[in-house]
Every structure is written in C-alpha cells, then in structure tokens.
Amino acid sequence: MEQNPAADPTHATSSTVPAQPARSGSRRALRWLVPVGAVGVVALLASGALSADAKGNLPARSAAQLLAEVGNSKVAGFSGTVVEKASLGLPELPDLSGDSANTGPLGLLTGSHTARVWYAGETKQRVALLDSLGEQDMFRDGRQLWQWNSDTRTATHTTLPDAAAASATPAPALTPDEAAHRALALIGPSTSVTTDPAGTVAGRAAYVLVLTPKDASSRVGSVRISVDGKTKVPLAVQVYARGSQKAAIDISFTRFTEAVPSNDNFNWTPPAGVTITEPTPPRHPSGYQAPITRVPAMTRTGEGWTTVAQVKNVPSLSALGKQSKEAGVLLGSLPQVHGTWGSGRLFQSTLVTALFTTDGRVFVGAVDPELLYQAAAR
Numbered sequence: 001m002e003q004n005p006a007a008d009p010t011h012a013t014s015s016t017v018p019a020q021p022a023r024s025g026s027r028r029a030l031r032w033l034v035p036v037g038a039v040g041v042v043a044l045l046a047s048g049a050l051s052a053d054a055k056g057n058l059p060a061r062s063a064a065q066l067l068a069e070v071g072n073s074k075v076a077g078f079s080g081t082v083v084e085k086a087s088l089g090l091p092e093l094p095d096l097s098g099d100s101a102n103t104g105p106l107g108l109l110t111g112s113h114t115a116r117v118w119y120a121g122e123t124k125q126r127v128a129l130l131d132s133l134g135e136q137d138m139f140r141d142g143r144q145l146w147q148w149n150s151d152t153r154t155a156t157h158t159t160l161p162d163a164a165a166a167s168a169t170p171a172p173a174l175t176p177d178e179a180a181h182r183a184l185a186l187i188g189p190s191t192s193v194t195t196d197p198a199g200t201v202a203g204r205a206a207y208v209l210v211l212t213p214k215d216a217s218s219r220v221g222s223v224r225i226s227v228d229g230k231t232k233v234p235l236a237v238q239v240y241a242r243g244s245q246k247a248a249i250d251i252s253f254t255r256f257t258e259a260v261p262s263n264d265n266f267n268w269t270p271p272a273g274v275t276i277t278e279p280t281p282p283r284h285p286s287g288y289q290a291p292i293t294r295v296p297a298m299t300r301t302g303e304g305w306t307t308v309a310q311v312k313n314v315p316s317l318s319a320l321g322k323q324s325k326e327a328g329v330l331l332g333s334l335p336q337v338h339g340t341w342g343s344g345r346l347f348q349s350t351l352v353t354a355l356f357t358t359d360g361r362v363f364v365g366a367v368d369p370e371l372l373y374q375a376a377a378r
Contacts, residue, residue, distance in 0.1 A: 058205050058229040063193045073232035077120040077260030084113045085250040088349045118261040141266040154275045176251050180225045180234035190304040201226045201235040202256040218305035219351050219366045241350035248351040301375045308375040311362040341376035
C-alpha cells in the first residue's frame with residue numbers, strides 16, 4: 001500500500017542554517033500552466049535545514065542537501081501519471097475563460113484531475129490531460145509542437161522559432177516537479193524548512209521537505225514536498241491551509257517510471273477530419289510560449305507567501321453576468337465589499353481569497369482579504 005507522507009502535517013523536526021538560494025538554471029524544461037487561484041500558493045520562499053530520517057534504505061540528508069539536490073537534479077527521462085486534487089472550498093466553477101470548465105485553468109481549482117506525462121529531454125515532452133469527455137494533449141518533438149483537443153477535434157501546430165527555447169513549452173496541468181521548483185526557486189528568509197520521516201509515493205521511497213511560512217498574513221499553513229530518493233525528482237506536493245489537517249491542494253504522482261520514454265510518445269499525426277490551425281509564433285527574449293488556453297494577463301504585488309496576483313483583461317462583473325448565467329449567479333452570491341479602491345465582491349476559503357472589482361479587476365492570493373484591498377488600492 002502506498003503511504004501518503006502528508007498524512008501528518010503537524011509532525012516535523014527542525015533546525016536552522018543560513019538560507020541558500022536553490023539553483024534553478026538546470027531544472028527540467030517542463031513549464032506548466034498554473035491555476036489562477038493557486039498563484040499565491042506556489043510563489044514560495046524557503047530557508048533553514050535539518051537531517052532527514054532515512055527510510056527504505058535512503059541515506060540521511062539534511063534539508064539543505066535536499067534543496068541543492070532537487071535544484072540540480074538531472075534525469076534523462078521519466079514518465080508517469082499525476083493526480084491533482086483541489087479542495088479549496090470553491091463551488092463548481094463556470095467557464096469564465098472560454099475553455100472547458102473541467103480542464104481550463106479555473107476548472108483545475110476544483111475536484112480531481114488526472115494527467116499523464118512523458119519527458120525525454122528538453123526538446124521531447126508530452127502531456128495528456130484527461131477528463132470524462134475527452135483529452136487534451138501537448139506533443140513537443142524538437143521544434144515541432146502539437147496541441148490536440150479530442151473533444152473539439154481541433155489541433156494547433158507550431159514550429160518553434162528556436163529548438164533551444166525548450167524552457168517555454170506549455171502544458172495544461174501543474175505537476176509535482178513544477179510546483180516544487182516554483183517553491184524552491186525563491187528561497188529567502190520568510191519560510192522555515194524542516195523534514196519529516198521519509199515516506200512512499202507511487203511505490204518509491206521519498207524524502208519529505210516541510211515548508212512553513214513565518215508571515216501570519218498568509219493562509220498557507222505548510223507545504224510538503226516529497227522528493228524521490230533515487231532521482232531527486234519531486235513526486236508529490238501538498239499544500240495545507242493554516243490550521244487545517246487536510247491538504248487543500250494535492251499534486252502527486254500515482255505512477256512514476258524513470259526510464260526514458262520511446263520516441264513514439266512524441267511523434268503525433270493528426271487523425272482524419274481534424275481542424276488544424278498554424279499560428280505565427282511571436283519571438284520573445286525568453287523564448288516562445290505557445291498558448292494552449294486563453295489566460296488573462298497577470299501581474300503580482302508582494303512577495304513570497306503574501307504574493308497577490310492581479311488578473312487583467314477580465315470583463316466587469318456586470319459583463320460576466322451577461323456572458324454566463326452561472327457566472328452571474330456565482331458572483332452575485334458573494335458578499336459585497338468596498339473601500340478606497342472601489343467596490344466589488346469577495347470570495348474567501350480556508351486557503352484562497354479573491355476580490356472581483358466592479359471595474360473588471362481580479363485580485364487573488366493565499367492571503368487575508370486586507371492584502372487584496374491594499375493591492376487594489378495601488
């Protein structure tokens with residue numbers, strides 16, 4: 001039986017060492033689309049260290065050693081199945097972004113979602129996001145990028161402008177690897193790092209890092225990262241709300257294979273009758289990022305655990321209500337709030353808060369509402 005190392009979020013031993021920044025330059029090139037409401041959750045910082053208990057014949061590691069090994073881990077390839085579960089206290093969300101409510105960025109904030117992933121280097125990647133109606137796939141083979149939606153039977157083909165621009169490959173799901181690297185790339189003094197006894201994820205022995213915020217304005221109680229004892233690839237990430245014993249976000253491999261996938265996984269030919277589009281890719285200093293879904297632009301204020309994301313290009317509350325009856329009912333059920341920043345409606349859960357202003361701005365974070373109001377007033 002597989003054990004969930006996040007079963008007891010309150011148990012951890014601790015020690016402290018000077019904070020050392022994690023090296024992110026050598027991280028794998030899988031860039032994932034982050035759900036809008038989770039922005040404040042995964043913009044994390046880390047510092048501190050202690051010895052990790054050995055289990056399953058794993059040698060002892062300090063937290064500082066694990067941080068360095070995760071940041072520098074290099075694997076030739078792997079594949080597996082990832083299950084993402086979100087229990088943020090949200091109702092079933094309507095389609096506010098023009099995509100499937102089940103697989104779009106807002107849909108990922110509720111329920112359970114399954115993705116299969118294949119990785120064979122910086123230019124060979126595949127992700128399949130599964131739902132009850134169909135499948136969304138991304139195939140990356142060198143400069144060739146295909147995105148396929150089995151429900152609408154549409155495909156987008158892009159020839160990337162530079163085969164070396166692997167770091168901008170998009171995919172429609174958040175994985176343990178990406179969630180962990182987003183957490184560890186921003187090491188600083190606002191988080192303590194401890195370890196719990198090693199556990200088992202996807203049948204593999206794993207170390208457990210526990211990140212705990214020091215800022216009382218954050219609604220995050222802790223983040224637990226399970227690191228594969230052999231490859232040092234993050235296998236699971238659980239996020240707990242302040243004072244809660246149940247994970248609000250759980251992103252875990254249920255199957256993990258460290259063998260390099262065959263090339264057959266990355267070569268894809270569109271089926272007959274599929275509608276194919278070929279957009280002209282723009283060039284960007286950091287590489288090309290092909291859109292797999294239409295996501296409003298975001299800016300951020302604050303840092304670490306108290307980061308607040310402002311979502312731009314969102315229709316006003318009245319316009320959203322006209323576009324979707326479900327959206328109108330949902331937003332209309334939220335309490336009205338107002339301040340020097342204007343007026344709007346406030347959503348609160350144990351982990352995430354969101355402010356929808358009447359003038360079409362949205363502020364989201366894993367923070368108390370006062371920080372949303374401060375961001376809106378700037």
